[in-house]
Amino acid sequence: MPDVIDPYDFTPRYYQLASILRERIAGGEYQPNQPIPSERQLEELYGVSRTTIRQAIELLMRQGYLYREHGRGTFVSPQKLQKGISELTSFSEDMKQRGLEPGQQILAIDMRQPPEKIRQRLELEASAQEVLYLERLRLGDNIPMGLQTSYTVLPPGQTITPAEVETQGSIYRILQEKFHLIPTEADETLEVALATPREASLLGIAPGSPLLLSERTTYSQYRRVIEFVKIVYRGDRYRYFAKLTR
């Protein structure tokens, strides 16, 4: 990534600038709680207008890299705040962020009629449409982390093969590359649950052990429900992170 903005690059200038600044932060060139150059200085430095500068800065603020103080300047966030969290991630991405190697063991994969309760969560008509059902034991560094059950709505007549899931690992990637469906937003709930005998034996814990239960409804860029996912995590191995703002 060069340190100048290329007007012939097809990516937006504010995005190029954000990448440059992000690298300077990551490289320690701009230090935590120290100011970056002012907006007028950045105008000079990169030859773009202040509006464009501000777009780049706003992007980096949303990602947690920068913060502003009116009348004082724009500053680098302390490390802790730089982890972009409350971001929509797949299990695989989640594990990688935690420094663990994601893995899986597929227990079931087929096209089926979803039960009524799930059908409503998927916002599907009562008319018969089959969805992809997938049950997987999820691993982090080859150790069972959770048990995942998902119902995914595919374009009519389409399907995903077990082989694709095996090789790609992440359903999100398949959705994006094969069907151009991009997970954009999700509603998630978290609560505690107790392991059923089956869950317990799959996860290698005692029945009745506490679990962290996550239920998530994911929406595509077209605001249609893509999938409903339920994951039970081992209570002793998983912790959920969120970054809150207001």
Add this chain to the structure above:
Amino acid sequence: MPDVIDPYDFTPRYYQLASILRERIAGGEYQPNQPIPSERQLEELYGVSRTTIRQAIELLMRQGYLYREHGRGTFVSPQKLQKGISELTSFSEDMKQRGLEPGQQILAIDMRQPPEKIRQRLELEASAQEVLYLERLRLGDNIPMGLQTSYTVLPPGQTITPAEVETQGSIYRILQEKFHLIPTEADETLEVALATPREASLLGIAPGSPLLLSERTTYSQYRRVIEFVKIVYRGDRYRYFAKLTR
């Protein structure tokens, strides 16, 4: 709230416009998944520039009221997505959002030297500074929901009296009104825990019952740690909501 933008109002125009649009959405004037007027039409309608229009729309997008599709238009989000979540809220605000009357029973309140582990979370120097310690049983509609332990960093020499906590209920409000400290960002973790005998008796459950354990570090507008809060929620009464984006 009138339906025109008042140039003499001290609040920004984009903010006034966002309020107007939000009310039209809430009032059902703009229907879910239906388009609102285009940016050029809004320019005409409200007599402000397109930049200002876009600032208002971006605000409403972040709040979950609107979504955009390039080349098609700007649309009203379905109801489900309109609940602004992953927002930094106090326990009191959280309960109100759930339609429950927040309450509390103060178990301890004093100024004290925080234990080493907490002191690090508060990013305090080893030098002696006392912080506000508060232990409260938290109620929703007068039923125990959780047990909250908090350590709050106050400006040197300042304190908060039990009477203030009793009457105001929310520490956040006191911090804001008395010290002009505004909770701006927070890092939160969630995991499962099992009730200790003391927690169990206070929450009215059996020892060893599953709990949802939340730990939160809250930052002020100056990026300093304001408080560290630990809450254990009754596993059978509390569910955590999050809205994820990317």
Add this chain to the structure above:
DNA sequence: CAGTGGTCTAGACCACCGG
């Protein structure tokens, strides 16, 4: 094609902060 949002410019004035 016309209409939409996405990006960008070159200005302007304001509110806030520090010396």
Add this chain to the structure above:
DNA sequence: CGGTGGTCTAGACCACTGT
């Protein structure tokens, strides 16, 4: 006071969508 970010204008061209 000068410098910072906050707001705002009136344009421009581009990329994408539908017909």
